[in-house]
Amino acid sequence: MYDIDDKDRVLERQDIPPSDSGAPMPVLCADEDRRCVLAYYCPPHDVVDALDHVIVTLHAIAHYFGGPNDEALNEHPLYARGLRSYGIFEIENSSWIRTLEVRNRVHPHHDPQRFRHLKHFVFTFHDSLFEAILSDVHWTRWGGDRKDLFPEMTRRLLDLPRPS
DSSP: OOOOOTTOEEEEOSSSOOOOSSOOOOEEEEOTTSEEEEEEEEOOSSTTSOOEEEEEEEEEEEEEEEOOOTTTGGGSTTGGGTOOTTOEEEEETOHHHHHHHHHHTTSTTOOGGGGTTOEEEEEEOSSOEEEEEEEEEEEEEEOSOGGGHHHHHHHHHHHSOOOO
8 A cells, every 4th residue: 555654643633533442343435536434433422322423524535444453553554653543543744645646646637736735544443444545524423323324324425525
């Protein structure tokens, strides 16, 4: 996917709720128009609530959903920079973004400025992680029934505007 260099810097994001450490059960819904919806269980607001979902909507020009899990996260190239289990991280000076920009230079309408506003995020879960290069990210808590989650995600995906 990408190799890191000495410029990548991992910052934990505290403004997005982290996943439940036991069984976050993340789900991803994405389309070719770079629209993505990610959902996962998070700890409840208080101890009397059932687990909530966090639903994250974003526009991603690239994403990866898979391993390593929490037991093998130390093999991720960003682990030595501070990537940890059960968190949300933003990667400043991302090698992945810089690699995508270089690969795009062969395009006849290449504009390096288009890559300057992009962000690199990593969501680490119990059995997987979600990593994306994105232009915007928004989240909400959702307390609906798990069987209604995928229709809700699909609705949100279709409601996202197509990026220009």
